[in-house]
Amino acid sequence: MTDNFQIEEGAMLYSKSSAYQVQYLLGRGSFGEVAQCRKFATNENVALKVMRSWQCIEDAKSEEDILRQMKLGNCHLFNIVLWNDSFQYKKRYCLEFEKLDISLYEFLRKRRSMSLKLKEIRAIVQQLAIALDFLDVVDIVHCDLKPANIMMVDHVRQPLKIKVIDFGLAVNNSAQHTGETLQTLYYRSPEILLGNEFNGAIDVWSLGCIAAKTLTGNVLFPGSDEYDMKSDKLSDKARVCDGDQESFLDLMTKMLMVDAAQRITPSQILQHPFITMSHLSGDSKSCSLVKSCFGQSSDNKEDDDLEVASSSTAIPARQTENGGLSSDEHPTFAGQTAKKKRKRDGGKTTKKTPLLKRKRDQAKSCSSFGGSSSAKKRKTENLNEDLEDSVNKLLNKTVEVPSKKRKRADEESCPEERSGCKSRKIN
Known part of the structure; x- marks a missing residue:
């Protein structure tokens, strides 16, 4: 050979x-x-x-x-x-x-503002939450969720239909990989940065960063502080109605909780008002893709370009109390979820939907900070307040950007984007 x-x-x-x-x-x-x-x-x-x-x-x-x-x-x-x-x-x-189409990263670059409307972001986040919910069920952590690893199925005929790719860094026993450098820098969670134990919550953090990038056209955490910062106006396309803005900010804050134990789970994302649009009842301009996913319909002609995506969205989460995957609808999961549920509940049978939920004790072990519980709580609250202020700036039409001339902080300018064969250990 x-x-x-x-x-x-x-x-x-x-x-x-x-x-x-x-x-x-x-x-x-x-x-x-x-x-x-x-x-x-x-x-x-x-x-x-x-x-x-x-x-x-x-x-x-x-x-x-x-x-x-x-x-x-x-x-x-x-x-x-x-x-x-x-x-x-x-x-x-x-x-x-x-064979799929172009990546979400390329799709955003085709937009003049490199951003999406909030109703489009809703469709993207909803589909990614379904994917992460599935990964929770089968105990897999993607470890490298980013726009370059999210593919459009057909950005012309199915404008917002997406699929997650590249499981080269994925793990199904995260405890064995503690201390490894996973995730692309701009989407890297606090627990990975600190070399702590981790679980599927790191993918939720990445999803929060992706949601911010799709709204503003900029990465939320560019990973650089050597430049003087100034306020910059966002595109008008990033402006959203008050109700949707408040709901989106709430979801962003929950996805970007510094303490992984407090971070929202994929199944909870699917129940969040930003996805279910419970705060937009009567709003005819709501995204028809997400409406279709939850068994609703829309007569709004503005959203006709989203209808084709909804027709092929892959069996989204059933609208149940958990808003997640159903082993009744998908028997493949019945054995796995029932077994894990029995183990979690001490062998007792319950009537709750057999959806794998993140174990609280495992999530707590992924906490980003040590020390006493009260000190840890205060530190986490302070960091999350700072983070909420950052997200508020994004949504209130101002975002911190370098005053010096430089390339847009995106995947191309980040060496971490050029993935190698294997993750490396933190020294």
Whole structure:
């Protein structure tokens, strides 16, 4: 076998079940390449993630284990990319996925303001909460949620339909990974920054940062303090009605709680008024995508461009008291959730919806601060007050930006965005 095989247009790859012809490159990184290929066995376009180094191949096999576990739970029905197959070819390890469109990061860059309207943000947050709710059920933490890892299914015909990709850093036993540097810098949670124990709450933190970026066009925590800061007016498109603004701010604050034990869970996000729109009763301009997800309908013509997304939103959370995944509707989860629920409840059977909830004792172990409970509470309250002030500035049409000329603080200017093969230990 040769070791100089190149992924380029027209190149052929072969698995035991099919031949693949590279149509064009979708991306390249230190791990290898991602290419759109024609799969001859089914005559369809797929995405191949091709690993080129031995270390990356080992990482790819770990990712495959995660993907296989999620596929057993029908993850593609919960806004997560569908993995089809894996194979090795000429010292390259290939992961085959369904072909999606552009990333949310690219989608935002196509907007003049690099931002979304609040009703569009609602649709994005709702779908991501469904994905994170699913990951909670199967005990997987994504560990790298960011706009570049959120793909539009078809940004023309299904404008706001999204799926989560790239589980290269995902873990299903977070205790074994304490101290590792996970998550892209701008979306990194306090517990990861401090090298503490963590759980799925780190993905909720990332979701909060993503929500802020989609509203303002800027990252919420740019990770730099050497510049003089000044106030800058946001685009008119970021302006929202008072009721929606208050609800969005409340959700943002709960997603960005510094203490992971107090952070809102994905199932609770799905019940939040910003998602259910209970505070907008009678408002005909509410997002029809989210209305459809909760069994409502809209006659507002302004939202017709969102209707196509709602028609293919993958079996969203049922509107129950928990607002989350239902093992009754999805039997795959019944065994897992019931077993975990019995363990949590001391073997007793309850009548509550069998949705895996974040264990309070596990969440408390992920607390970002040590010391006495009263001191910890005061410190957490102070930090969260500062954070709420920061979010308020974003929503009140002012955001702190550097006064010196520099590139917009986004993924391209952040070296952490260029993912390697493996996370590294904090020294």
